[in-house]
Amino acid sequence: MNTYSHPFPPIINNNTQILFLGSFPSIASFEQSFYYAHPRNAFWPILEEIFNIRLETNEAKKTFCLEKGIGLWDVIGSCERSNSSDTNLKNCIPNDFEKLLRDYPNIRALGFTGKKSYDLFRKHYKDLEVERVLLPSTSPAHAAMKREEKAQSYKDFLDKFLTV
Template identity: 35%
Template structure:
């Protein structure tokens, strides 16, 4: 299996929140954008919470900037079969510490799902205190409806 390499972070200089995923899906890698799979509910959640459109790449970047949200993944690279987080192996982590040092306005980390959180705990235990884990926005997480996810993310994103 081939090693997969993720994306660079999206940061704006005045972000207060960092949302960490695990690793971009195959569809996201193909489209060169975070959460590009139409079944992933990430952009629908942010659109609902901030009342900003997220149909185009430009709108997605503008939404993140408006909400003061930086976006990255815990995995710099990994080996993975399909897009399933459960299939992620041989993780090389992104340098989250360096990102936080360069962006001191980031006060909270939100992990999008348990895989992101477990890897953060493994590679960056010093960041656990400033980290909140939210349910995965992936459609594979059928336990949570879109409404449930909006509620969960609103609790942490709007709790400034």
């Protein structure tokens, strides 16, 4: 098992109102230096469907998020792992959310894109005052829920907390 540090910075700016939080980048995300890069991950297709937009490049995805008030980051700053599965992540050290939320006070809510990120955040930041919503995982490993149902959960979250 190897130790890894998070390979890229959050996508965030002073207009960010909601922050989607995964656990830790997949191997595919490491290779592409971008969030939710696995070709079968439904995160980007869901956002494209909700906003009726086509996002062809990582730069287009980043620009879209920043313009819409959407931030992306991960709960884990470093960990040990041997594959991309969340169940494989060991000795997890979280990112500094106290500082992040101080630096970006317009963040109204955190949307966790899976149970691992939600549980780790609760473990390390149980007293941090910020709205938290557990969303269904967009990973191809989470096949128990249809993509349409996942998309509706993400749309409801965005409708509630995003005021762009």
